Every structure is written in structure tokens, then in C-alpha cells.
Amino acid sequence: MHFRIILRVLGLLLMVFSVAMLPPAGLSLWYDDGAFYSFAWSFVFILAAGLLLWLPVLRNRDELRTREGFLITGLFWVVLGTAGSLPLYLSTDAALSYTDAFFESFSGLTTTGATVMTGIQDLPESIRFYRQQLQWMGGMGIIVLAVAILPMLGVGGMQLYRAEMSGPMKDNKLAPRIAETAKALWLIYVGLTAAAGLGYWLAGMSPFDAVGHAFSTVAIGGFSTHDASIGHFNSGAIEFIAIVFMLLAAANFGLHFVAFRTRRPGQYLRDPEYRFFLLLIFGLMGVTTLSLWATTSETGWQALRIGAFEATSIMTTTGYASTGFAHFPLFLPFLLFMASFMGGSAGSTAGGMKSIRILLLWKQGVREVKRLIHPNGVFPIKVGRTEVPDRVLSAVWGYFSVYVFVFLVLLIAMLATGLDFVTSWSAVGAAMNNLGPGLGAVASNYASIPDASKWLLCFGMLMGRLEIFTLIIIMSPMFWRR
Template sequence: MHFSVIFRVLGILLMLFSLTLIPPMLVSLWFADQTHIAFLTSFAITFATGLVLWLPVYNSRQDLRTRDGFLITALFWSVLGLFGSLPFMFSHSPGLSFVNAAFESLSGLTTTGATVITGLDSLPKAILYYRQQLQWLGGIGIIVIAVAILPMLGIGGMQLYRAETPGPIKDTKLTPRITETAKALFFIYLGLTLACGSAYWLAGMSLFDAICHAFSTVAIGGFSTYDASIGHFDSATIMLVCMVFMVLSGVNFGLHFFGWQDRSIRHYLVDPEFRFYASCILLGAAVTSVYLALTGTYSIGQSALQGSFELISLLTTTGFGTADFSAWPTFLPFMLFLFAFMGGCAGSTGGGMKVIRVLLICKQGLREIHRLIHPNAVIPIKIGRKSVSDRVVEAVWGFFSVYVIAFMVMFLMLLATGLDFVTAFSAVGACINNLGPGLGQVAAHYGDLNATAKWVLCFAMLLGRLEVFTLLVLFTPAFWRP
């Protein structure tokens, strides 16, 4: 383990993150909301800490190993979450406690969207902007953005990219060089954000709200500048814009890259993961809309609009709301919530287990059924026309089993803190899937939970954002052996 280079990278990344506190500081000065001192203080503390970590080892030129990349990734997200909490504590409003500020910060960076804050409508504009910016940075992944910059500082980024990028196949690169890959991902992400913000603005949002909601929509985060979320605007046009960009942001960014490069949608239409993703959206939206109409919850038109919006919001793990879906009739709240366990496609900003893993698990299940009928048959698992190796299938099943065990352990821990069954189950599910809204006591916000439960959920958010293994590998003795 090269601790000198680890501290060097961590110091540089902290100093870079401190620069992201400048935009909300400028927003504070523009709106004169008196929070600029909180951001200035946070900037000074974050930059100084990064400088202290970097200075003693700035000459270290050792190469990063894969284990170093795992440690830096986990450390950076954890440390970043703590330093990102400073403005929430130092600002006169909301003036959160340490545990609440850390929860809010990690929820933003991991694009979970679970909040402990109420009264968003009256918060200072700079704090509202900062929450949205945290999600935007977390959406693309601070580490993935940083690998485009680190080579200029003499630090290779491949180990970081492999540790942070989601999906079952982590070595796939859109372009031959990792720096070019990071740049391609960043510009696609930026382009989607600009398009989303422009569409929101044209649909009737103010410029400030359009920017803020574009940040959280493309990041699939779900933070809003209002307690009523997207429902505040009471606009079908805004809902439609939001649905389009939630769906696009839940797609593998590799498909966006090739689609833009070839000026064609062919890559989308032939991609098995995208087709499965689109099919789940269409089927889920149809079931939800029809059931809402049959039960008389809304008119036929409103059932289609509200049902489709909530289904897309929860399936992509965005977490925006226009209605209290937890109060919808019979099985709908649980069906919608369970869709979030699948989440978006691999290589997207979505959370959950990822569509490709769910697809592989389904195909493996079908293969086992066929093997019962034909015990001697050789039945390969195929994604499209390509056979998937047994090693990849084993890795997916390994991920799923560890995911389920981690879920059960944290679920029991929350029950032990005194939460009821529905609240504990949905809180863990919402946080490990980076969804945000849950059921029971956490349908609206997480502010009423006890401190122990909040720390457990902070760990769940990190676990989900880093796709389980990246974080849990640090707790194995073998990782720390020379």
C-alpha cells in the first residue's frame, strides 16, 4: 500500500473540491442571503486540509495500484461527505447538527436524494443551489471527472476509474485512453445538463430553478428547491421534460457516446440492456396508470401522467415527486418501490443493482430451469448475440448475494433502533439503491430518525454508490496484507 501517494491524491482532490464551494458563495453574494461566510469558512478549512495532506508527500511519484485506487475512492467519498457537510453546519439556515449535515451531504454526493431538511421553500438560495450542485458532482462521479485532470498533475487515473465506474464490466473504455474516456463522459453529462436546463426554462421554470433541477435530474438525484418537489410547479409540460431526461440519464452513457458519434439511434435499439430497461418502464407505467384509473384515484389523463412520472422517477432512482405515492392504493407503493431495486443501466447516473445485472440474473434463472429438463445440455447465457462468460455470471451472483446480506444486516440494525418494519425496510432500500423517498416515516423526509439509524443509512448510501464491493473489500484482512 503506497500511503504517500494516497495522501497526495487525497490532498489534491480535497483542494479541487474546495473550489466547488466558490459558485454557491457567488450565488449567496448575488442573492444577498448572508451565507457567503459559511461557504468561505468551509472553503478555507477544506483547502487547508488538502494542502496539509499534500505538502509532505508532494514529491511522491509512485504508481497507483488497484488496491490504492479502492482505498482512495472509499476514503475520498467518505471524507468528501464530511467536508461537504460544513456549509450546512456553519450556515445560519438550516444550521444542521453534525449527523444531519453529514447525512445531507452524503445523500447529495451519492445522488440518493434523502433529506433531513424541511422548509426548503424558505432556505437561502445559496444552500438550495449547493444541495443541487452536490448531486450534479456526485452524478458523474468526482473521481471520473478528476481522471481527466490528474494526468496533468502526474497521477495516473486508471486505477481510480476502475474502482469507481459502475457496471459488471469495469474495463470497458469508450476511447483508447482513460483521460479521453473521462472527457467524453463529462461532455455528454454537461450536454445533457444544458439541454435539460434549457428545456425546464422554456417550460416555465425560473432560470435559478431550471439550473438547480437540471443538476438533480441529470444526476438522477431528486433534490428539489421546494418541499413539494416537481409538484410545486403544477405543470404537465415540466413533468414531461423531467420524464424524458430521467429516462435519458438512466441509460448507459456509452450508448449516448456512440449515438452522438454516429448520429444514429441504432445503438439504442440493438442494445439488450436498453431494450429491457425500456420494456420495464413501459410495462410498469402501464400497470400503474391503469390501476390508478380503475381505482378512481385520478382521471384517465391524470392517471397516465402521474403514474408514468412516479414509475420513471422511482425506477431510475431519481426520487422526484408530484404526489405522495406512498398513499396510493393497495400494492402500488410497494411495486413502485421494488422497481428501484433494479435502477438504471450500467454506466449511467442511476442507482440500484443496475439493469444488466437483473437481466443476467433472469437469464441465469431461466437457464437453470432448462437444465432441469435437459440435464446434459450446454446452454450459454447470451446478451444480444454475445455469450457471457461464467466468470461474469458468477460475479453478478456474488454481487447480488453480498447485496442481499448487507441489506438484511442494515435492515435488522434499523429495526433494533426502534423503527417499524415498513420504515426500516424502505429506508435501507431507498438509501442502498440511492433512491431517496421511502415509505412509512421516511416517505417525506428522514429528519425524525434517530442518530444511529442515520449513520447506518449513511453507510448504506456509500455502499450503494460504490457498488458494494469497492467499499466492503476494505473490511477484508487480505486487502491489508503486503
């Protein structure tokens, strides 16, 4: 293990991250909201920490290998969660304990959207903006951003890209060089953010709210500048725009690249994974709408508006709320929450197990039924016209098995902290799926749960963000053997 290259990369990335303190610091001066020194001191501390790591190994030219890439990826999220918590902890207006500051920071960076903060609309504008910015930075993975920057600093990025972008389709590159791939992804990401911000502004949001919600919508994060989330605006137009951009952000960003390059929007419907995702999410909208219409006093239009928005928000793992799905009648809260386990497409900013894995599990189940009927038959599994190798199917089953095992371990640990079953089950699911809101005591925020539970959930967020295997690899004894 080349620890010098690890220190060098972490130092460089911390110095890059320190720049994130400057926009909210400038905003604090503009609004004169009293939070300037929280960001100024955080900038100094993070930059100094990066320099202390980087300077002793400045001249090191060791090659970054796959093992170091996995370790850097895992360490970087922990280090960034710590660095990102500084302005929240130093702010007297936020008044957070260190556990709460780290939880809020980590939830933002992993785009989980679980919050411990209340009275958000009364906080300084710079703090409110910073929370949204954290999600925007985490949305496409700060590691992918670093991949675009590190080659210019003399550090390759392929190993980092593979560790961050896990999933069945992770080896597909949009451009021959990894830096070009990362830049293409970020151009698409920035373009979608700008379009979402413009749409929100035209629909009636203030420029501040429009930018903040564009950040968290495209990142599929769910943080809002108001306690009532999107429901604060009580606008069908704003909710419609949110639905459109949540659906776009839940698509594989490689699909956006191909559709833009070929100028053929029909590419979205030709993609088997995204077609499968749209089929399920529109079905979920229909079931939610009909159930609300039949069991509540909502009119047909109101039921459609609420049902479509909440179904999209939860299944894409965004976590926005217009009314709060936890209070829906009958089976709806559990149905919607279970939908978040699938999430969006691989290569998107969504959480969950990803649509392609669920599609492959379904096809594998259908094949096993056919084999029972025709034991000597050969039934290849295809996604579109492409046959899926058995190695990929084995990897999907392995991921699913490990996911269930980790979920059960965290669930038992959460129950051991004294929480009830519904709260524990939904909190673990919301963390591992990077969803945010849960059921029970965590339906609106996580402020009331014990500190031990919050640290467990941070671990679950990291597992979900790195899609489990990256962290499992780092924790295995085999990884550390020579």
C-alpha cells in the same frame, strides 16, 4: 500500501473540491442572502486541509496501484461527505446538527436524495443551489472527474476509474486513454444538463429552478429547490421533460457516446440492456396508470400523467415526487419501491442493482429450467449476440448474494434503533439503491429518525454508490496483508 500516494491524491482532490464552494458563495453575494461566510470559510478550511495533506508528499512519485485505488475511492467519499457538510453545518439558516449536515451532504454526493431539511424554499438561494450542485457533482462520480484532471497533475487514474465504475461492463472504455474517456463522459453529462435546463426553463421554471432541477435530474439525484419537489410546479410539460431526461440519464453513458459519435439514435434500441430497461419501465408505467385509473377518482389523462412520472422517477432511482407514491392505493407503493432495486443501466447515474444484472439473473434462471428438462443440453447465455462468460455470471450471483446479506444486516441494525419494519426496510432499500424517499416515517423526509439510523443509512448509501464490492474489499483482512 503506499500511504504517501494516498495522501497526495486525497490532498489534490480536496483542493479541487474546495472550488465547489465558490459558485454558491458568488450566488450568495448576488442575492445578498447572508450565507456568504458559510461558503467562504468552508472554502478556506477545505483548501487548507488539502494543502496540509499534499505539501508533505509533494515530491512523491510512487505509482498508484489497484490497492491504493480502492482505498482512495472509499476514503474519498467519506472525506468529501465531511468536507461537503461544512457550509450546511456553519449556516445559521439551515440550522442543522452535524449528523444532519453530514447526512444531507452525503445523500447529495451519492445522489441518494434523502433529505432531513424542510422549508427548503425558504432557505437562502445559495444553500438551495449548493444542495443541487452536490448531486450534480456526485452524479457521474467525482472520482471520474478527478480522472480527467489528475493526469495533468502527474497522477494516473485507471485504478480510480476501475474502483468507481464497478459492474459487469466496467472494463469497456470509450477512448484509448482513461483521461479521454472521463472527458468524453463529462462532455456528454454537461450537454445533457444544459439541454435539461433549457427544457425546464422553456416549460415555465425560473432560471434558478431550471438549473437546479437540471443538476439533480441528470444526476438522478432527486433533490429539489422546493419541499413539494416537481409537484410544486403542477405542470404536465415539466413532468414530461423530467421523464425524458430521467430515461436518458438512466442509460449507459457509453451508449450516449456511441449514439452521438455515429449519429444513429437507433443505437439505443439495439442495446439489449437499455431495451430490457425500457420494456420494464413502460410496463410499470402501464400497470401504475391502470391501477390509479381503476381505484381513484383520477381521469385517464391524470392517471397517465401521475403514473408515468412516478414510475419513471422511482424506477430510475431519481426520487422526484409529483404527488407522493407512498400514498398510492393497494399494492402500488410496494411495487414501485421494488422496481427501484433494479434501477437503470450499468454506467449510468442511476442507482439500484442495475438492469444488466437483473437481465443476466433472469437468463440464468431460464437456463437452469432448460437444463432440468434437458440435462445434457448446452445453453449459452447471450446478451445480444455476445456470449456471456461463466465468470461474469458468477460475479453477478456473488454481487446479488452480498447485496442481500448487507441489506439484511442493515435492516436488523435499523430495527435495533427503534424504527418499525416498513420504515426500516424501505429506508435501507432507499439508501442502498440511492433512491431517497421511502415508506412509513421516511416517505417525505428523514428528519424524524434517530441519529444512529442516519449514520447507518450513510453507510448504506456508500455501499450502494460503490456497488458494495469496493467497500467489502477494503474491509476484508486479505486486502491489508502484504
